[in-house]
Amino acid sequence: MSGRVLPWVVPALILLLWQAAAQFGLLSNQVMPAPSVVAEAAWRLLRSGKLLVNVEISTWRALAGFAIGGGIGFALGMLNGLSSLSETLTDSTLQMVRNVPHLALIPLVILWFGIDEEAKVFLVALGVFFPIYVNTQHGVRSVDRQLLEMGRAYGMSEAALFRYVVLPGALPSIFVGLRYGLGIMWLTLIVAETISASSGIGYMAMNAREFMQVDVVVVSILIYAALGKLADSLARLLERVCLAWNPVYARA
């Protein structure tokens, strides 16, 4: 019982202190509005429908970018993990591109796509691509050679080897890439939406800044945090289901 309650004691205390500090004027409303004010703002935004519309738009951008970047990264990672010809051809190029911070491309991306959806989706896809690519390739590479030899000695076809040996063997590493990619996904979207957007959570925050609505800014930040946490929890759940065989991931 105490194990369930104890981790929440400190956050609850901070929240209380925060509320008290704001109430007694120690904390200016223009710096940090009280938790109750933030909650009120969230409720207001929810009632007006603004919040859901913006969350929906941001989530769509995030998932579209993730699907494109992650899909390409996964496919190329598999290909370069399996075929040394493909790796020789493309890997060093990809590693060079990897050294360009994708957020540095924002001015260029705005020139290319304006501030439309493509710009955000492109940036998210680019950011997500590398962690998925690198970890998929590494996963395929580190599949146990002995198991591959066993599969061949037992007459498995190349397709069966891929399905029963390579893919499950690479999965733990692919999941590392997935979780890392999800983090990059939100991070990229926050930056992209904050700099150039006409909708979405980031736009909501920047718009509120213009009108000094600090409470709305804080709500936006908290929504980002909640979405990030949600994505990570889903990935963890998926990991536990898919890697149930692995004692490291098995539920205690």
Next chain:
Amino acid sequence: MTIDVLSPLAVEHSHGSSVGAPVLLRGVRKSFGDHQVLRGVDLAIDPGQFVAIVGRSGCGKSTLLRLIAGLDAPSEGRVAVDGRADGWHDAVRLMFQEARLLPWQRVARNVGIGLAHARGRGDRHRHAVAALRQVGLAGRENAWPSVLSGGQKQRVALARALVSHPRLLALDEPLGALDALTRIEMQDLIEAVWQEKGFTAIVVTHDVSEAVALADRILLLDEGRVAMDVAVDLPRPRRRGDPMAAAIEGRILDRLLHR
């Protein structure tokens, strides 16, 4: 003749094929780069014979086994299993020093790998369960490999090798990583299964006493050639510490150690 589903041997017999596969090697050489591992091996193994190949490490015994199992092709010469010399043979099954189970498949599915992929899933499961019972692991079908002990893992690997009713079982130091008692248990199990099924068995080992305990015939490999070919004509089951066995073991060890 009644066909017992749990005794796959009976099913195999009903199809009219004899169980053990003969093995014939003629002038087999194998080199890796400049290094010649096998320098001309001629060998005839009778169907159903239990042969042990012993030798120092690096003498080429594992290479020889891999050639027989069709995992590698000889540089020169001919390796024929059951009269066929075209490499991998479905009637040959290999056991490695490590169990090499797929950690992401439960025990029964791991055993099912030994069966042709064409069979239905239910059918595969039924055969896997029967093979597991044979190696003394009934009831562990749904366990993950990670919860098994080393000896149990090797038993699953044995079940995987046996489930397809191989005509030749090739064992590459299969017991090398097990503790002494588990080793003896596994030796007895392998011997019992071999006696029941009648397949040809070839075991590579560096343990001469293991070879004497199991084999009808012991081949000593030295510098890429068969240096000694010893018949072990002792009654089974063999008792450990038998003086006749000890004499044979002594002779082989003397040759191995150049005494």
